[in-house]
Structures are given as structure tokens and as C-alpha cells.
Amino acid sequence: MNRFAVNAALVLTISAALSSCVTTNADGVKQYSSRKTTVSGDRLKISRVAIVKRDCNMRTFAEMRVIDPPQHGKVDIVHEKVEGKFSGDYRLCTGKEVMGTVAYYTSQKGYIGRDKVVIRASSDDGIVRDYVSEINVVK
Template structure:
């Protein structure tokens, strides 16, 4: 029973972004830097992207690609249903599952410390954003 509570607590801690900062990089692309926590050797969602229509269905599946790979692990990009958080006109879509793209980081087994990943989010309408995930890996 204690192992289950520990895993639930770890999952809540890991899914929480600790800090966030938005800047513009040298290419003029909006770049968001944030911190994530991950368990050593376990996949952790570090980034995701969705684009919706007015009816909350997927407009397109954005392209995610790794610009800077982690030094102490790997990143897998997958297409899956995601629960996006939307603002403005699309706020009504928050809480609805929409097909999108997600990036999962997995450290090398036994690694603890910090790692970093830079991911580019590209949309078919020409919008491009970069995400910089600074990852704290714990046991």
C-alpha cells in the first residue's frame, strides 16, 4: 500500500512544472524554458502540442522535433490524445481529449542529476515555438 501512495505522490510531483520563463531566441522564435522533475529510468512527459478547430476537434497534429538531445537519456515523440489547456476563444476545449503530439523523456537507468532538452513545436500555419525543458532526475 505504501508503494502505491509513493508512486502516486511521485507522479503528482513529476507532472508539475516548477518554473517557466518565455523569451525570444537568436532566430526570433518564442522560447519557453521550464523545469520538470523525472524519476530515473521512467518516461516523463516533458512537452506536448495540440491545435484545435472551433468544434474542439484536432485542426492538425503539430510537429515536434528535438533540437538539442539530452546528454543523459532519450526523448520519444508520440502522437496521442491529449487534454489541452486552452485560452480565449478555445477555452471551451479545455478538458477535452484532442489528438496531438507529446515528447517523453527517459533518463538512463540509475542516472540522477540534471539534464536538458530543446524541442521545436511547428504548426502548419507557420507558427514555430521552442521549448527548453530543464529536467531534475531523481531516484
């Protein structure tokens, strides 16, 4: 397997594990959709991406940005340790904590209802993925 294909799999390994549906948007970008529930005002992890080397150390941070912001909350993007599921040559990295890029959603305090966020993640290999989170905010 060439370097490009291996690294492409790594970029989406962790976030795909959190997702329930994969489609392609009008721009040809793979889009991973998930539905989550959170308590109003609480912080919810909506997406995480780790890119590792063969020795399971971080290779680089994925770039994440909000392309469709929530109407009833905010998104914070941070670098922190994450635990991932990896496949193929990288399956030995599964369960190990590595540095990654993580997106968190927090609703406006007191808001109850539905919200939606679209995050775009890209790697230094040129791989781009969108992560759509439909969020049900409860009391």
C-alpha cells in the same frame, strides 16, 4: 481575430501551461522554459501541443523535433490524446481530450543528475516555438 492569430495561440496553449518562463532565442523564436523532476529511468512528459478546430476536434498535428538532445537520456515523440487549456473562442475546448503531439523524456537507467532537452514545435500556419526542459533526475 484572424485565422493566423487564432491558430498561433492554439499551438502553444498546452505547452505554455507546462512552462515557467518565456523568452526569445537568437533566431527570434519564442522559447518556453520549464524545470521538471523525474525518477531515473521513468518516462516524463516534457511537452505537448494540440491544434484544434472550433468544434474542439483536432485540426492537424504539430510537427515536433529535438534540436538539442539530452546527454543522459532519450526523447520519444508520439501522437496521443491530450487534455488542454484553451482561451478565447476555444475556451470551450478546455478539459476535453483531443489528439496532439507529445514529447517524453526518459533518462538512462541509473543516471542521477541534471539533463536538458530542446524541442522545436511548428504548425502548418508557420508558427514555430522552442520548448526547453531542464530536468532533475533523482533516485
